[in-house]
Amino acid sequence: MTGIVVVFDFDKTIIDLDSDNWVVDELGATDLFNQLLPTMPWNSVMDRMMNELHTQGKTIKDIEQVLKRAPVIPRVVPAIKAAHALGCDLKIVSDANLFYIETILKHLGIYDCFSEINTNPGYVDEEGKLRILPHHDFNISSHGCSCNVCPPNMCKGLVIERIQASLAKEGKKRIIYLGDGAGDFCPSLKLKEQDFIMPRKDFPVWKLINENRDLVRAEIHGWSNGEEQEHILLQIIKTITIEDNQFLSVDCKFQTIPINAVHDALPKALPVPY
Numbered sequence: 001m002t003g004i005v006v007v008f009d010f011d012k013t014i015i016d017l018d019s020d021n022w023v024v025d026e027l028g029a030t031d032l033f034n035q036l037l038p039t040m041p042w043n044s045v046m047d048r049m050m051n052e053l054h055t056q057g058k059t060i061k062d063i064e065q066v067l068k069r070a071p072v073i074p075r076v077v078p079a080i081k082a083a084h085a086l087g088c089d090l091k092i093v094s095d096a097n098l099f100y101i102e103t104i105l106k107h108l109g110i111y112d113c114f115s116e117i118n119t120n121p122g123y124v125d126e127e128g129k130l131r132i133l134p135h136h137d138f139n140i141s142s143h144g145c146s147c148n149v150c151p152p153n154m155c156k157g158l159v160i161e162r163i164q165a166s167l168a169k170e171g172k173k174r175i176i177y178l179g180d181g182a183g184d185f186c187p188s189l190k191l192k193e194q195d196f197i198m199p200r201k202d203f204p205v206w207k208l209i210n211e212n213r214d215l216v217r218a219e220i221h222g223w224s225n226g227e228e229q230e231h232i233l234l235q236i237i238k239t240i241t242i243e244d245n246q247f248l249s250v251d252c253k254f255q256t257i258p259i260n261a262v263h264d265a266l267p268k269a270l271p272v273p274y
């Protein structure tokens with residue numbers, strides 16, 4: 001374990017579009033979706049749309065097939081696998097829903113790379129209908145965030161604060177956060193000096209961060225495409241790992257390996273220290 005937590009947004013950070021719009025558009029329900037949107041919160045529209053699609057005879061299988069065709073940002077899957085293999089703790093924080101995210105991550109073979117998915121609950125009910133519920137039930141109370149950007153159903157900043165509170169106990173030290181949307185601005189403000197924010201360039205979070213640079217304590221590293229995302233993420237992980245092991249590393253022919261990794265790789269019979 002590296003002591004690094006990597007937090008990924010999902011839509012437009014792992015896949016290259018908004019999963020809600022993708023499902024609605026691909027199943028031919030765009031017009032109804034657009035009619036409903038001015039009348040109720042996004043989250044409630046999605047639940048209602050799933051009800052409509054079920055009534056029209058669209059099955060969970062149909063929805064799964066559409067999700068499995070969602071375009072993935074190139075190089076993101078190898079980047080996630082590499083970050084996991086390097087010992088980072090990977091988590092998702094997303095305003096999509098659990099059913100969509102689990103279906104896509106399993107399809108891509110990276111579901112097991114993540115220790116946590118924080119999102120809107122999504123499950124198939126006894127009638128075979130997909131239900132989508134808010135992460136935070138705004139009918140009972142507001143989540144209380146005053147940043148003016150978070151949607152009523154989810155404040156990602158509160159999720160990050162909960163993750164931060166658990167880090168100290170687990171001995172983890174630093175967060176790398178990747179996101180694109182306005183909802184990723186609030187968690188950016190919660191990150192500390194030792195953390196890293198990776199906003200997608202020219203997307204809403206990029207604009208918000210640039211307008212509020214003095215409020216962001218974390219180091220900012222923008223990315224424009226999957227190749228850049230992969231390169232920057234792995235570079236940050238390597239830099240942190242080297243910093244943390246600067247007195248405890250050996251130079252091998254091709255790369256620097258932390259001494260504890262070398263130790264773990266040696267036969268157990270060798271005397272320690274060797």
Ligand SMILES: Cc1ncc(C[n+]2csc(CCOP(=O)(O)O)c2C)c(N)n1
Nearest residue numbers: 009010011018042093094095096151181
């Ligand atoms: C005012 C307003 N307009 C639209 C939306 C909905 N919305 C926008 S981006 C997105 C995907 C987020 O997934 P991820 O967090 O994985 O990027 C969703 C569900 C909203 N909540 N508020």
Ligand SMILES: [Mg+2]
Nearest residue numbers: 009011012181
């Ligand atoms: Mg997003």
